[in-house]
Amino acid sequence: MNEEIRSLPQVTIGKIAGFARGGGNEFAMALDMRFAAIGKSGQAQPETLMGIYPGGGGTQYMTSLIGRPRALELILGGELVDAELAERYGLVNRALPADQLDTFVTTLARRIAALGPTVIGIVKTAVGAADYAKRDLAAESSLAGRLSFPEVAALAHKLLAAGVQTREGELRLEEILNEALPEVTP
DSSP: OHHHHHTOSSOOEEEEOSEEETHHHHHHHHSSEEEEEETTOEEEOGGGGGTSOOTTTHHHHHHHHHOHHHHHHHHHHOOOEEHHHHHHHTSSSEEEEHHHHHHHHHHHHHHHHTTOHHHHHHHHHHHHHTOOSOOOHHHHHHGGGGSOHHHHHHHHHHHHHTTTTSHHHHHTHHHHHHHHSOOOOO
16 A cells, blocks of 8 residues: 555645654655654664564665665664654655644645646656665565464564553654563673
8 A cells, every 4th residue: 555655646745743653653754755743753663672573665665765774673673763864864854843844744735736637747757766875665574474474473462461452652652662571681
């Protein structure tokens, strides 16, 4: 689905004013542009902390957007990043004060729409052709067989017992995930 949205002839723009984690963040990264509300948004790929990996495009989209070193940091670290860091890394186009997000995105969308479908289509095609880091979603999906599903299931039960599925758990997800990690001695 993400690739179908990414290949639309229309420009797709996301406004992030809450948490976009896992599949939600993968969806956001598939959009043409993303804008985030300062103080209200956070993005993460916490799957590795759950014993799995972001196999819905997360490894491919993130690497294409922010480069290999930063993608490795955010995917392996599972950290929730705020709007400012997301902007600095290139995960979003801009971090804006929350009260300016809607007006900015609406103005931009109207300006783009006024260009007409021919110009928009040509620009999207030309920019897409310059995308040297072609995504390989099939390769990403094929890696799932390398996971130990009994270990993943055990970790999932532990996380559910800790309350990750609740609203309170969602708000402190990274804290709960970090508590569930085994201790590593230096």
